[in-house]
Amino acid sequence: MSAGVIAMEDAGFIIGSYVLTFAVIAGFTWRVLRGGRRLADRIDDDDKYWT
Amino acid sequence: MTPPSPTRATEAPAEQVDGGARSGTGTFATRMFGIATLVTMGWLVAFGLGFSPADRDQEEAVRIMYVHVPTVWLAYLAFTVTAACSGLYLFTKKHSLGFDRFAGASAEIGVVFMALSLATGMLWGKLTWGVYWQWDARLTTTALLFVSYVGYLAVRGLGGSHDQRAKRSAIIGLLAVLEIPLVHWSVRLWRSLHQEATVLNTNGDVDMDGLMLFSLFVGVVAFTLLYVWLLLHRSRVMAMEDQLDDQGLDRAIDARRAEATS
Amino acid sequence: MNRWRIARLIAGKDLRIERRSKVLTNQVLPFAGVTMVMFAFALDASNLLERVAPGLIWLATLFSLLVLVQRSFSIEGEDGALDALRVAGVDPVAVYWGKSIALGVQLAVLEVMLLIAAVLLYGAEVPLGGVVLLLTTLVTATCGLACVGTLYGGLTAGFTGRETLLPLLVLPVVAPVLIGATRAVESALGTGGVALSEGWPWIGLLAVFAVAFGVGGALAFGPLIEEAT
Numbered sequence: 020m021s022a023g024v025i026a027m028e029d030a031g032f033i034i035g036s037y038v039l040t041f042a043v044i045a046g047f048t049w050r051v052l053r054g055g056r057r058l059a060d061r062i063d064d065d066d067k068y069w070t
Numbered sequence: 071m072t073p074p075s076p077t078r079a080t081e082a083p084a085e086q087v088d089g090g091a092r093s094g095t096g097t098f099a100t101r102m103f104g105i106a107t108l109v110t111m112g113w114l115v116a117f118g119l120g121f122s123p124a125d126r127d128q129e130e131a132v133r134i135m136y137v138h139v140p141t142v143w144l145a146y147l148a149f150t151v152t153a154a155c156s157g158l159y160l161f162t163k164k165h166s167l168g169f170d171r172f173a174g175a176s177a178e179i180g181v182v183f184m185a186l187s188l189a190t191g192m193l194w195g196k197l198t199w200g201v202y203w204q205w206d207a208r209l210t211t212t213a214l215l216f217v218s219y220v221g222y223l224a225v226r227g228l229g230g231s232h233d234q235r236a237k238r239s240a241i242i243g244l245l246a247v248l249e250i251p252l253v254h255w256s257v258r259l260w261r262s263l264h265q266e267a268t269v270l271n272t273n274g275d276v277d278m279d280g281l282m283l284f285s286l287f288v289g290v291v292a293f294t295l296l297y298v299w300l301l302l303h304r305s306r307v308m309a310m311e312d313q314l315d316d317q318g319l320d321r322a323i324d325a326r327r328a329e330a331t332s
Numbered sequence: 333m334n335r336w337r338i339a340r341l342i343a344g345k346d347l348r349i350e351r352r353s354k355v356l357t358n359q360v361l362p363f364a365g366v367t368m369v370m371f372a373f374a375l376d377a378s379n380l381l382e383r384v385a386p387g388l389i390w391l392a393t394l395f396s397l398l399v400l401v402q403r404s405f406s407i408e409g410e411d412g413a414l415d416a417l418r419v420a421g422v423d424p425v426a427v428y429w430g431k432s433i434a435l436g437v438q439l440a441v442l443e444v445m446l447l448i449a450a451v452l453l454y455g456a457e458v459p460l461g462g463v464v465l466l467l468t469t470l471v472t473a474t475c476g477l478a479c480v481g482t483l484y485g486g487l488t489a490g491f492t493g494r495e496t497l498l499p500l501l502v503l504p505v506v507a508p509v510l511i512g513a514t515r516a517v518e519s520a521l522g523t524g525g526v527a528l529s530e531g532w533p534w535i536g537l538l539a540v541f542a543v544a545f546g547v548g549g550a551l552a553f554g555p556l557i558e559e560a561t
Contacts (some may be wrong), residue, residue, distance in 0.1 A: 032197050033133050036190040037119065039231050040137045041111075041160040043186050044296065047179075052084055055094035069097050069306055077409050145461065160555075214504045221501040241552045242501075245483075248548050249505050252541055256508035259537065260515065 103299040110292035113261035114140075117285035125282070131197035132282070138194055140289035141187040142212075144297050148180030149219065149246070151301070156243030159236055167312065168305075170236035173225050174244055175304035177219055179297060186217045207258040214253050218246050232312055335426045342430025347408055347437060356438050361398055364409045364442055368449045382522055384534045385526040386517035390473075392509050393415035396442050397477055397506075398499050404435055409489055411430035414557055424554035428482060432549070436478035443470050451458040465531045469520060472535055476542035480505050483549035488489050505545075513539040 062067050096104075118136030125132035155173035158167060191209070192202040203209065226239045350356050375381055381388075409413040417427055445537045447466075450456040458466065484501045507508035512534040518524065519531030 029130050029197055032193045033119075033130060036134045036193045037115065037137055039189060039193075040141060040186060043182065047182050048300065051307060052094060053301060054307045055096075055303060055310070057094075058307060058314065059094040061312055062310050067306070068309065069302075070096070211556070214507055217500070219502045221504070224497055224500060225487070228488075228493070228497070230491075237555060241556060242487070245505075245548060245552065247545055252508045252537075252544065253504070256511045256537055259533065260511045 072139065077227045080316070095303045095310075098300050100299055103302070107292060107295040107299055110288060114285070114292045117281075122281050122285040134190060134194040136235065136285050136289045138190040139286060141183050141190060142175075142292035143290055144293040145180045145187055147174045147294070147297060148183065148301075149215070149239065151176040152180065152219075152243050153247050156240035159240045160244070163284060165233070167232055167234070167236055168309075170240065170311070171305045171308040172301065173309055174223075174239065175301055177222050177226075177243070179300050181219050181223060184212065184219070188213065188216065194262040205261065207254060207261050208214060210257045210261075211250070211254045214257075215250060217244075218249060222246065232315070248315060293321055305330075318323050333392035335423055335429070336425060338426035339429035339433065342427055343437070346404065346407070346431060346434030349365060350434075350438065355403055356400075357439070359440075360396055360403070361442060361445055363399060364392050364396045364446055365449060367395060368446065368453060370417055372453060381454040382456055385450040385454040386521060386523055387514045388454070389443070389450050389512075389517065390513050391445050393439065393443055393477070394503065394506060394510060397439065397481050398502060399477055400438055400442075400503070401481040401498060402495060404431060404482070405485045405489040414486075414489065419559060424557060425550045427557070428486070428550050428553035430481040431486075432478045434548075435481055436474050439474045440470065443474065455522070456521055458520075459522055462522065462528060462531075465528060465535075466517065466520040468535055469516040469531070469538065472538040473509050473516075474541055476509050476538055476545060477506060479542060479545040479549045480509075483545065483553060483556075486553055489557070508537060508541050512541070 059067070114136060118133055122133070123135070152173045155176065159167075159169040159173065162169070176305050191212075195204060201207045222239060222242050225236055225242050228235070228238070230238075304315050368388065371392070372381060375384065405414075414427075418424070447458075447470075454469070480502060484498060484505070488498050488501070491497070515526075516531040516534040519526040519528055519534075522528070528542065
């Protein structure tokens with residue numbers, strides 16, 4: 020079987036696992052960044068050790 | 071962008087002038103890590119779903135490996151860092167809360183990715199073994215490990231001062247190091263009693279050629295970069311959460327003082 | 333006073349409280365007994381019950397362990413007794429050993445009762461040759477469970493929500509005891525034709541578990557209760 024052609028019965032599982040993985044990563048990343056943005060407004064820049 | 075809160079409306083424009091205030095927890099270094107993560111993730115999809123060949127035994131199902139194995143790697147890396155930072159917190163003189171926050175941030179990332187790896191592992195198992203779950207040592211240990219770290223995060227949320235939280239969770243983080251080998255040992259002894267019929271290639275190991283190995287390598291690199299990026303951001307968010315807690319406490323104490331003197 | 337004497341005093345104190353309050357005999361033992369009856373309702377087949385009796389004994393023990401640990405630390409928390417001990421400079425290692433011993437004694441009573449219940453209700457049989465293995469299993473498993481229970485009980489003592497947190501923390505940790513003790517009792521009772529000699533490797537596991545958490549718990553307990561205010 021040539022690369023890129025995925026057997027039909029497995030395609031759902033394979034694509035599904037990729038979609039699931041990247042969806043969870045995106046969701047978690049978004050939560051972390053949003054939390055950071057929200058809190059950063061309420062804290063002085065002097066208190067942020069990374070700036 | 072979140073609108074500035076009403077009480078801070080007068081100060082907000084001044085903060086906006088300085089670019090750093092608006093970007094939350096990002097710095098030049100994290101942006102570089104972020105870009106590198108995105109690029110390698112793109113590669114991972116291209117190699118995992120496109121360029122890499124199908125396996126002789128597992129055929130196309132082997133493609134799940136390129137996201138599953140790096141996810142497991144990230145989770146175990148995260149838990150190792152949690153244990154190491156717990157130890158550093160406890161056994162250094164300074165008892166720096168920075169170590170505690172790294173341990174906590176790392177555990178949180180680890181729990182998310184361990185859940186993900188259990189899910190993708192089940193999908194892979196359904197294709198290669200024909201069942202979602204098998205009671206083998208690796209899977210069972212991983213599941214128990216996942217529950218243990220959910221407990222670790224619950225202990226972090228118990229309350230009390232930051233130092234109390236840090237000490238308590240550091241001890242739990244180190245006890246997990248004691249627990250994991252015992253759990254793994256017992257489950258392996260347990261499973262060795264049962265000889266079960268093998269469906270395809272039971273242990274999930276793959277006879278890998280160069281391109282497959284390279285795809286897997288790309289995945290591991292991409293997920294390691296992602297881990298570093300997430301860890302930096304999450305620990306900074308935690309630092310700000312702690313800071314706000316302290317500020318809230320200070321304000322409450324000031325309010326009580328004002329009440330007492332008036 | 334040396335460590336061992338303090339530990340014995342604390343264990344004696346805990347057991348005396350239990351004897352007077354009768355919580356073990358009036359609440360925990362009946363709870364364990366009713367669990368055994370419930371298992372029989374769930375697994376409605378007498379030959380199956382005999383087959384799974386060793387596992388059910390240990391499951392009932394684990395559930396009761398959670399109840400006993402809550403109890404062991406609620407008697408300390410009520411009037412700040414744990415803090416008083418700490419402030420008075422009592423060696424935390426001795427407190428840990430003392431509370432573990434008291435918990436272990438209660439667990440042992442419970443396990444013997446559950447074993448009798450399994451014989452009476454599930455038709456399990458105890459062959460004479462298996463008695464030594466059975467007793468060794470009971471002792472080593474009880475030591476491990478008591479050490480883990482006291483450690484995590486001390487950790488969650490004095491916090492709201494500990495009733496729900498304790499099972500989440502303790503159950504994954506004691507999974508090796510459930511596996512090991514169940515297999516050892518199976519071979520002691522000869523359940524499903526398991527040979528007697530197959531039980532002894534599990535004793536090794538249980539002993540390592542008990543020693544690891546005995547030592548780890550003694551080291552960790554001091555710092556843990558130091559700040560549990």
